[in-house]
Amino acid sequence: MKREDDFEIRRKHLADLSDEELYERFWKLTEQIVDPLIDLAYNHTSSSIERSVLLRMGFSSIESDVIVAEGLKAGLLGKGMGNVVLKYGDLKGMSYLEAGRQLAQGKGWNEAAALFKGGVVNC
Structure with missing residues (x-):
């Protein structure tokens, strides 16, 4: 079955536009x-x-x-x-790898949470 060519019909609303107007559109x-x-x-993320x-920042799984x-x-x-790790590292004056490893050991979460007090985006 051959498709009927309807290009001219479909482009009528664009025919009078200049190149600049087409670009903007x-x-x-x-x-x-x-x-x-x-x-x-x-506004959305997941654990994965x-x-x-x-x-990708260099932490182990x-x-x-x-x-x-x-x-x-x-x-x-x-x-x-990644943002939490970076901000916590800045707060503690350490590299982000050191900061992340400290957080992975369960240390510093109260301080990290205090850095972000305010509205948390729900995911």
Whole structure:
């Protein structure tokens, strides 16, 4: 079965637009498509995403599991576990690897939570 060519009909609403207007329309429509995805990425996470971030930061899978589990208990998952580790390291004046390992040992969670007091994004 051959498809009927309806290009001319479908492009009528665009026919009178200049190249600049077409360009602007393209980016406006692109933003409408991408904005919900960006919003979703900024406001939602999961334990597996946070473990993945920590693995890429250089932590072992065991350390990552513990940090995420403790962060979940502290209500900090929505802040990003990599972010929590970095901020805690800054607070303590140590590298993020040292800070993360300390958190993985169960130390420093009260101080880490205090850094993020305020609204926590629910995930």
